[in-house]
Structure formats: structure tokens, C-alpha cells
Amino acid sequence: MKRMLQVTLLTISLLAGACNTKSEDPQPLPTDDLSVKMEDPLFRQFCLTNFDTDADGKLSRAEADAVERIILSDPEITSLQGIEQFTNLNTIACGATNITTIDLSACQHITAIKTNAFAECRQLTSIVLPPQLTSIGDSAFDACSALQSIELPATVQTIGAKAFQACSSLSAIRLPEGVQTIGEKVFNGCSALSDVTLPSTLSEISSQAFCECRSLAEINIPNGVIAINDLAFTNCPSLRTAVLPSTLQRIGEFAFGTGSSNLSVICYAVVPPKAPNTWLTFPEDMPVSVPAESIDAYHAAEGWSHFTNIQAIE
Structure with missing residues (x-):
């Protein structure tokens, strides 16, 4: 009788241990698919369609490293989360999309924001620019009416015409020492702009640079x-x-x-x-x-x- 009780208790203990093992959350398996970093399904699909060169439904490190340009035009894209996976990216443009925030701080090879790159991104509220940026092109952020703040890296030297025109929610701008040129109408129509800091490296204030800055x-x-x-x-x-x-x-x-x-x-x-x-x-x-x-x-x-x-x- 005593031996039967010991066997019964041992059986119950083993079953309980098995149940506890099954109830533990499974650990995620490592993946070599970088596209899983992209939270927006449309951005993920864009990347797979354009950069998955071996058509295996995944984005490998080698495939991501081969990408130098990303040009987006789908207005339904709202997030560029995962853009940091493209470590050799040197050009990005996504004008007229509905993205709300962008972080380009990991994009070491982007030295210029091109003409119209983010123009009419009317839902964009903030952007972190690449650390090696030297120039911002004409109309780069034109009509980004929800943009509230932007910090320019110390490396910036030129800012093109209408670069921040009609950024009507932008309240402050500090141009770092080193900026030599700002284009015509660069902050034209920035109606909320009330705090402006200009550098000693600037030689001219361009025509209509701060026209219609009604809060200044x-x-x-x-x-x-x-x-x-x-x-x-x-x-x-x-x-x-x-x-x-x-x-x-x-x-x-x-x-x-x-x-x-x-x-x-x-x-x-x-x-x-x-x-x-x-x-x-x-x-x-x-x-x-x-x-x-x-x-x-x-x-x-x-x-x-x-x-x-x-x-x-x-």
C-alpha cells in the first residue's frame, strides 16, 4: 500500500511538471528577415517587392545593405519604422505620404535631403535628421503643415528655397553655426514661427525668407x-x-x-x-x-x- 502511494505521488508530480512546462510562453525564434522590423505593412510590402532580390519573401542583411535609394509615393504609408535597417541608404523621398514621424539618425550615408523629398507630408509632426547632413534641398519640407519641431545637425551648410515654406505649425528654428546659405522663401508662411536663431556664418537673408511669419x-x-x-x-x-x-x-x-x-x-x-x-x-x-x-x-x-x-x- 505504501509503495503504491509513492508511485501515485510520483506520477502526479511528473504530470504537474509537464503541465507547467507547457504553460510557459515559447521563446521567439531568431529571424534573418529584416522586414519584420517594419511595422507598416505597406512599407514592408514595398521593401519586399523592390529589394527582395531572391524572391524568398524575406529581406536579408545582404539585400538591405545593397539598397541606396528609397522613393515612396503611396499616400497610405504612415510609418517608416525599420528604415534604420538600410545602413547604406543615401537618398530618401516620400513626398505627399501620410507618415507622422521619421527617424533618420541611423542613416549615416544621407548627406543631402533632396528637392521635394518630404513636401506635402501634411501629417508629419517630427523628424530626426541624419547626423552627417550638409544640405536641405528646395521645397524639401514644403507644406508639412503639422511639423512642430526640427533640429538641424551642426553639419548643415545650405538650405534651399522654400525648404520649410508653409510649415504652419513650426514654432521655433535654430540654424546652426556653419549654415552659409538660405534660399528664397525658406520659411515663408510659417505662421506659428516665433523663435528664430541665426548663425554668424550666414552672409545674407534671402528675399522673402521670413515673409508671412505672423507670430515673429x-x-x-x-x-x-x-x-x-x-x-x-x-x-x-x-x-x-x-x-x-x-x-x-x-x-x-x-x-x-x-x-x-x-x-x-x-x-x-x-x-x-x-x-x-x-x-x-x-x-x-x-x-x-x-x-x-x-x-x-x-x-x-x-x-x-x-x-x-x-x-x-x-
Whole structure:
């Protein structure tokens, strides 16, 4: 009887152990299919259709490493999760798609965002740019109306015309030291833009660069800039203060619009910058602060002489 009880207990113990083993979650098997990293099924299918060269229904490391360009046009694609698998990628474009966020920080070989690359991605709220980026092409982010923030890498040198035009949700932009050129209308129509930082490496503010930036209250142009071109800050009704550098030589026609009773100008240039039709429609009593030794020169200079409230910078 005792022996039978021991056998029964041993049997129950073994059965219980077997049941416990079966109830454990199975461990995922390793996979060599990189396409499983892509959460958007349409993006995954695009990659398999275009880059699965051996047609085995998988994306191998060798196949991913062979990819240098990705050009997307399917408006139903919402995520590029998995893009980091393409380590040799040097060109990407997906204009007019419904992607919401992009992280290109792992794409070491992308040095340029091409013309129209992300234009009209109206659902895009944020993007992390490649760390070696040197240029942003014309209209690269044109009409990305939901884009709220973007950080430019320190390596960026040129930004093309209309690159961020009509990014109406963008509230702040910092151009890093090293940026030498910004194209016409680069931030035109960025109606929420209220915080702008410009680098000393910039030589000109292009025509209509900040046109229709209706939330911009102050602009501080750094030393190094020699020209502010036509209509650069026109239709910026909130602009109250413009600080102009000692290096400034020329201000274009209607660079600050067609006249505002609220604007005050601080100009550090000892020699009055040429200002053909710049201030033509501004009130005569607009506050203008200049170097003390240059007050008489400003009173006599074409484009400045009609101002009656020229005073020394404090």
C-alpha cells in the first residue's frame, strides 16, 4: 500500500511538471528577415517587392545593405519604422505620404535631403535628421503643415528655397553655426514661427525668407550678415524689434514690409546701410537706435533721413 502511494505521488508530480512546462510562453525564434522590423505593412510590402532580390519573401542583411535609394509615393504609408535597417541608404523621398514621424539618425550615408523629398507630408509632426547632413534641398519640407519641431545637425551648410515654406505649425528654428546659405522663401508662411536663431556664418537673408511669419515678434540678425534682401520680413505683423548687425551693408526694398507703427530698429552699423525704399512707408517717428557717433550720418543718409527719432544705442 505504501509503495503504491509513492508511485501515485510520483506520477502526479511528473504530470504537474509537464503541465507547467507547457504553460510557459515559447521563446521567439531568431529571424534573418529584416522586414519584420517594419511595422507598416505597406512599407514592408514595398521593401519586399523592390529589394527582395531572391524572391524568398524575406529581406536579408545582404539585400538591405545593397539598397541606396528609397522613393515612396503611396499616400497610405504612415510609418517608416525599420528604415534604420538600410545602413547604406543615401537618398530618401516620400513626398505627399501620410507618415507622422521619421527617424533618420541611423542613416549615416544621407548627406543631402533632396528637392521635394518630404513636401506635402501634411501629417508629419517630427523628424530626426541624419547626423552627417550638409544640405536641405528646395521645397524639401514644403507644406508639412503639422511639423512642430526640427533640429538641424551642426553639419548643415545650405538650405534651399522654400525648404520649410508653409510649415504652419513650426514654432521655433535654430540654424546652426556653419549654415552659409538660405534660399528664397525658406520659411515663408510659417505662421506659428516665433523663435528664430541665426548663425554668424550666414552672409545674407534671402528675399522673402521670413515673409508671412505672423507670430515673429523679434529678430536679431547676427554679425556676419551683410545684406537683408527684398521683402525678407514683409507681412510679419507681430514684429516689434529688429536688431541689425554692424556688418550690414544693404537692406532691400520693403524688407520689413510696408510700414508698422509698432516696429523699433536697433542698427549697429557705423556706416548707414543702403536702404532703397526699405522704410518708405514707415512712420517718421519710428524709433531708430544707432551708434552715437553715427547719428548725423543716419540723419543725412538716403533711406534713413526722413526719420525724426534717431537716437544713440544705450
